[in-house]
Amino acid sequence: MNIAVIGAGYVGLVTAGCFAELGNHVVCIDTDSNKINDLKKGMVPIFEPGLATLIQSNLLNGRLQFMHSLVALKVHPQIIFIAVGTPSDIEGSADTQYVLQAAKNIGEYLQQYCVIVDKSTVPVGLSQQLTAVIQAELNKRQQTFCFDTVSNPEFLRQGAAIDDFMRPDRIIIGMGLNSIIAKERMLELYLPIVRHPEKIYFMSIKDAEMTKYAANAILATKISFMNEIAVLCEQMGVDVENVRMGIGSDSRIGNAFIYPGCGYGGSCFPKDVQALIKMAETYDFDPLILRAVQKRNQLQKQFLAEKIIDLFGHDLSNITIGVWGLAFKPETDDLREASSLVLLENLLAHKAHIQAYDPVAIQKARQSFPPSWFNADRLQLVDQQYDALQNADALVLVTEWKPFCYPDFKRMKTLMRRHIIFDGRNQYDPLQMKKVKFKYYGIGR
Ligand SMILES: NC(=O)c1ccc[n+]([C@@H]2O[C@H](COP(=O)([O-])OP(=O)(O)OC[C@H]3O[C@@H](n4cnc5c(N)ncnc54)[C@H](O)[C@@H]3O)[C@@H](O)[C@H]2O)c1
Numbered sequence: 001m002n003i004a005v006i007g008a009g010y011v012g013l014v015t016a017g018c019f020a021e022l023g024n025h026v027v028c029i030d031t032d033s034n035k036i037n038d039l040k041k042g043m044v045p046i047f048e049p050g051l052a053t054l055i056q057s058n059l060l061n062g063r064l065q066f067m068h069s070l071v072a073l074k075v076h077p078q079i080i081f082i083a084v085g086t087p088s089d090i091e092g093s094a095d096t097q098y099v100l101q102a103a104k105n106i107g108e109y110l111q112q113y114c115v116i117v118d119k120s121t122v123p124v125g126l127s128q129q130l131t132a133v134i135q136a137e138l139n140k141r142q143q144t145f146c147f148d149t150v151s152n153p154e155f156l157r158q159g160a161a162i163d164d165f166m167r168p169d170r171i172i173i174g175m176g177l178n179s180i181i182a183k184e185r186m187l188e189l190y191l192p193i194v195r196h197p198e199k200i201y202f203m204s205i206k207d208a209e210m211t212k213y214a215a216n217a218i219l220a221t222k223i224s225f226m227n228e229i230a231v232l233c234e235q236m237g238v239d240v241e242n243v244r245m246g247i248g249s250d251s252r253i254g255n256a257f258i259y260p261g262c263g264y265g266g267s268c269f270p271k272d273v274q275a276l277i278k279m280a281e282t283y284d285f286d287p288l289i290l291r292a293v294q295k296r297n298q299l300q301k302q303f304l305a306e307k308i309i310d311l312f313g314h315d316l317s318n319i320t321i322g323v324w325g326l327a328f329k330p331e332t333d334d335l336r337e338a339s340s341l342v343l344l345e346n347l348l349a350h351k352a353h354i355q356a357y358d359p360v361a362i363q364k365a366r367q368s369f370p371p372s373w374f375n376a377d378r379l380q381l382v383d384q385q386y387d388a389l390q391n392a393d394a395l396v397l398v399t400e401w402k403p404f405c406y407p408d409f410k411r412m413k414t415l416m417r418r419h420i421i422f423d424g425r426n427q428y429d430p431l432q433m434k435k436v437k438f439k440y441y442g443i444g445r
Helices: 010-021 033-040 051-060 097-109 126-140 161-166 180-194 205-236 240-248 269-282 288-312 339-349 362-368 371-377 385-389 409-415 430-435
Strands: 002-006 025-029 064-067 079-082 115-118 148-151 171-174 200-203 320-324 353-357 379-381 394-397 420-423 439-441
Touching (some): 010 025, 010 161, 079 097, 079 180, 097 126, 115 126, 126 148, 126 205, 148 180, 171 180, 171 205, 180 200, 200 205, 205 240, 269 288, 288 339, 288 394, 320 339, 320 385, 339 353, 339 371, 353 385, 362 379, 371 379
Parallel strands (some): 002 079, 025 064, 079 115, 115 148, 171 200, 320 353, 320 394, 353 379, 420 439
Antiparallel strands (some): 148 171
16 A cells, blocks of 8 residues: 655654555655655664664665655555644643644645545544645645545554554544545555454544543553552552552453552653643533642652652752663653653752763753753763762662663672662662662652
């Protein structure tokens, strides 16, 4: 099939790369010309395991191309995916300007019937606006052919995106009842991936748009719920890790998304929970649970800094903190809404010296952290894991990257001034910490 994907971000690149890998001819389009020029040379601007190889091999075999605009397409695509960003606007709603601009670009370009599939997470009901924008452009050009609009929300997890895309739990497709050709094309596209038709759920477009928000909201709720239990456990002298295992083994509850920590981040959960709250407000509905989920997460992101201040006091000017992990989760370089940002901001406000390391996100951190954070030489971003611990008074583990699983405690002891660990992901065993003589602070233990 001939496919175009608009947006070369985390979702667009994975979508384009995977569909090309499966034998389709895919053109991926982005307005960021630097990004497109790099991608044409096989240089992938984001870190996602396996993605660079996937893109490079499909560039070589000619099934994948990158372009600046739809206009340059030689073959008319049967399906166009929209996978552009929908960040929070000033008020916290999803900013749909990029999606609507992509729709306008499609309307300016379309030459024949096409299925337009929205993969971006958009407010419920946006597809009507999206369809109207495309139609208006067709009218301007006096084009009378029709097109179908489909909602196909994406559920991939950064860090495991290719596997999630290639082996999805389900595919959600929202479309109009009369979109017969669109249904055929979506089935043709997705059946080889899922192999079981019952894994494809057809529903109305609004149902599909809401499914995406509800999915992210329930995952965020599980995390915030467990974080709340963890804080309570800490007050009560209970180890939340035992509680986690005790409840996770109940098949009605399950183990996923109940790991206590220093808050969720990333480009999806925070903005999608916020956008859902905003949507509810437009219906004069007060989403009590969603507000609590959000509030708990904001508090949880402060938790590590509070523990550090409790121990060392408010004046941290003589304290050096080593930080392991900046990305919002392991196996990605994405720093959007990462818990590390709140921690660093807090520690810098208390004049701490910080030596931070991340196996992959360090370059992005150098480019994207506010220049003021580097004033007075208080923040150093280091290239080696153990350099973060030189003369440090404490280590804070923020992101549970694999290389942090089995640290060399002997080496750490020789490097660090004091032997203290704040474990934001409950990665380490408190009993082992006692054995290796580190003072240990976890979350809810
Ligand atoms: N990142 C995730 O894990 C994830 C998972 C599921 C769903 N989503 C949703 O998918 C959407 C995309 O997310 P992302 O993280 O890939 O975004 P991103 O910010 O990484 O990438 C978006 C890309 O779109 C490009 N763009 C913007 N306007 C354009 C236009 N008119 N034409 C062409 N390109 C344009 C930008 O230059 C950018 O490269 C969002 O709605 C997000 O909520 C993201």
